[in-house]
Amino acid sequence: GAVVSQHPSRVICKSGTSVKIECRSLDFQATTMFWYRQFPKQSLMLMATSNEGSKATYEQGVEKDKFLINHASLTLSTLTVTSAHPEDSSFYICSARGAELAETQYFGPGTRLLVL
Amino acid sequence: QKEVEQNSGPLSVPEGAIASLNCTYSDRGSQSFFWYRQYSGKSPELIMSIYSNGDKEDGRFTAQLNKASQYVSLLIRDSQPSDSATYLCAVMVDYKLSFGAGTTVTVRA
Numbered sequence: 759g760a761v762v763s764q765h766p767s768r769v770i771c772k773s774g775t776s777v778k779i780e781c782r783s784l785d786f787q788a789t790t791m792f793w794y795r796q797f798p799k800q801s802l803m804l805m806a807t808s809n810e811g812s813k814a815t816y817e818q819g820v821e822k823d824k825f826l827i828n829h830a831s832l833t834l835s836t837l838t839v840t841s842a843h844p845e846d847s848s849f850y851i852c853s854a855r856g857a858e859l860a861e862t863q864y865f866g867p868g869t870r871l872l873v874l
Numbered sequence: 875q876k877e878v879e880q881n882s883g884p885l886s887v888p889e890g891a892i893a894s895l896n897c898t899y900s901d902r903g904s905q906s907f908f909w910y911r912q913y914s915g916k917s918p919e920l921i922m923s924i925y926s927n928g929d930k931e932d933g934r935f936t937a938q939l940n941k942a943s944q945y946v947s948l949l950i951r952d953s954q955p956s957d958s959a960t961y962l963c964a965v966m967v968d969y970k971l972s973f974g975a976g977t978t979v980t981v982r983a
Contacts, residue, residue, distance in 0.1 A: 790969065792970075792971070800975070801962060801973040801974060801975045801976050802918070802962070802971075802973045803973075804970060804971065804972070807970065849917075851917045851918075853971075855969065860969070861906050861923065861925070861966070862908075862920065862923065863971060864920075865910075865917045865918050865919070865920075866917060867916070867917050868916070868917040870915075
């Protein structure tokens with residue numbers, strides 16, 4: 759149980775385009791989903807927290823107009839990187855927390871974004 | 875996000891030995907503590923969680939928590955080559971996780 763999927767697993771795009779990443783909880787309802795970014799040789803950095811049906815809460819230094827997050831249902835959250843630039847190239851990982859599993863976050867497999 | 879520090883690696887241990895990983899955190903309001911394992915190119919996977927002072931054992935893994943010292947550790951007994959990975963310490967405050975930089979462990983066959 760507690761499986762989280764992400765799509766796509768890998769994406770290459772041109773600078774200036776937008777990329778959407780989906781995060782789904784497959785066998786539980788996720789009251790909260792988190793989006794992380796990990797640069798090579800670095801740890802995970804929390805970008806934002808999203809609760810179903812409400813606006814995402816962004817961490818300091820993360821541009822909310824660049825990283826659009828939508829959490830329209832209890833099983834799906836999306837992250838859209840708008841007008842992507844090469845410095846946005848990174849490993850994007852989502853995690854999900856269900857009410858009955860409140861202490862534990864389950865991570866998706868990650869999406870590797872390369873912006874040319 | 876609050877600061878989480880881990881002992882610098884990489885850590886190299888022979889197969890069958892004990893690998894010891896350490897982590898300190900700065901926020902006394904931290905509620906829950908986790909150890910994740912991350913293989914290269916993959917996302918983290920949870921291996922241990924600990925919430926109260928003392929030891930918690932799960933198979934070859936033992937987590938230790940000392941809230942007074944703001945210290946959490948992970949012992950891996952009988953290390954196997956498949957344990958070679960980066961181990962991330964994570965601390966939860968208000969349901970948000972803060973991660974340490976990770977310690978890379980290499981188990982020599």
